[in-house]
Amino acid sequence: MEESFPLDNNVELSRISIYPIKSTAPTHQSRAWVENKGLAFDRRFVVTEPDGTFMTARKHPKLARVDATLTADGLLLSAPGQTPLAVRYTDFSDRYQPVQVWSDHFQGLYCCSDYDQWFSDYLDQPCQLLFMGEQAIRSIEAPGKQVSFADAYPLLLISEASLEGLNARLSEPVKMERFRPNIVVNGCDSFAEDSWKTIRIGEVTFEVINPCSRCIFTTLDPANGKFDENREPLATLQKFRRGTDEDSQNDVFFGQNLVPLNEGLIKQGDRVEILETQPPVNYIDHSLAESLPASESKPVHQSRIKNQSNRLAWTKGQQLNLRCVRVIEETADVKTFRFQTETDHHVDYQPGQYLTLLLNIDGNEIRRCYTLSSSPTRLGHFSITVKRVTDGLVSNWLHDNLQEGSRVEAIAPEGEFHWYAADKTDKALLLSAGSGITPMLSMARYLSDTQSEAKTVFMHSARTEADLISRTELDLLAKQHSQLSLAYTLTGDTSSHWQGGSGRLDKQRLLEVVPDISEYTVFVCGPAAFMESAKKLVMELGVPEQRYFEESFGFNSGPVKEAEKEVSLLFDSWDTHVMGNNQRTILEQGEDAGLDMAYSCRAGICGQCKVKVVSGEYQSFADDALSEQEKSENYVLACSCRPLSDMVIEAG
Structure with missing residues (x-):
């Protein structure tokens, strides 16, 4: 955990909302007292069926159009077509009776038959109004904490920036009321609240428990009491805020649930101090799968x-x-x-x-x-x-x-090595060893996230089972995406329970996993020896060179076999002549001479250090970043080339 990020220094509380009766309209306040159960007066009432089962605007959307105004002795209710109703605490009974909110069973205080009739007339069915009296105790998982008639947690926080981020994806923007937060903040980046763990507002410290799972209620327009026919904004949220593990993959999240750690006053304009952070959920943007035209080979x-x-x-x-x-x-x-x-x-x-x-x-x-x-x-x-x-x-x-x-x-x-390096890929083999798994992880995650139709086999070699990187996630991706299959091979000692392959990669293992390998586009990454062997094997099994792509993790220059000798290096484009040797690369010797030579990776991958050898002999260790024409014209990668004789070199 760490202290707050500098970018969050200006975060402040911009709105406070309470919902006196569950599922009804909010009332906004400039200040609020925070209790153990949440904001004072927030969801202290609930409308239930006669048997005590709570009623929600999810099923009874007219509830969302009930306005409840706080008064000195209770509430003043209004609703379309209804005569205003004064709810007074002095009219309440002293009778507690069972109430159920989701799976929670506890006791609620019965109010008054007149109130029941008002709601029954409005909702066109028998119902009753219950109050969370002193004997109504509803505990939550947090030790010693309680909650009112809210769905699960005492408070909900959302940032204005997160709503703006969502609205930027919608054809018709929605208002914050759709999400029914208690606390709205501004001055931070969109979804910054995903990474907050502990915050302080005014006199109160809050623990951020988890993201808030959203439902059909978000599609209800409180202004007219109608559900959106396109299920927005929930449909859009499902595309980029869906859970990422097996337990939550059918849930959609927006906003953060809070638990107060103490009682106290909060006010509009209070600074939000980020006391502790946590890793945010790594949500997947499924909308990209829909946004890519079939004709586009290299999407942005x-x-x-x-x-x-x-x-x-x-x-x-x-x-x-x-x-x-x-x-x-x-x-x-x-x-x-x-x-x-x-x-x-x-x-x-x-x-x-x-x-x-x-x-x-x-x-x-x-x-x-x-x-x-x-x-x-x-x-x-x-x-x-x-x-x-x-x-x-x-x-x-x-x-x-x-x-x-x-x-x-x-x-x-x-970089030139990526999924779209191939013009069209109906079948793909991702072949990696050791840390060469990293580009394949990117591809596998991408293919699963976008539900690619390409049949993809991911074969990875590691020394031991403990060396298999991201295995749990890969197994989950393969379960979520039927077109992705996995095959692991261990080159070291294997335990008796190991069910995968063992030993070095060979034709038998390749054909066992990919019998029709000649029909596949092959992407390879790993140590030099692995890549050299893999290329030879797949070529012999019928994969044409135009469907073979490789990325080496560093080049293998090998030992210098020649005895050290002095060579003359004329860096013509830099108007510099140096006496060098046949042991070090052109780039290293140019830098030693104080030359400002272009470079980036220093591993023969990026091509930034390309130079032209006008004359002289050399040894090149990596040239994949060069085209065949460039190679024929004596272009080399300065980071991956040693002079063997006197040389004249020009900038590439």
């Missing part, structure tokens, strides 16, 4: 969502500050780092592309590329998954230093 994801339209695009080559908002321990030596931009830029990328981090380690600027393991369908944040490598400078620094709240710089996502 977030920019299709209307509430992103006013945000700036993070363009290629642009550097931005990122904030780490969550660190997830995947395995003993693998962590996932989740980020958000510090500015109002949206992050658009293809599943499988990489991000370049700009890090300052021991006073040196270090650049490293990491594939995004998140999916572009999951808006608002993005992730990299990093394996700690023995003696690895950057991976060890990230594992040891990057925490929730840490800031880093990064260059916008890019």
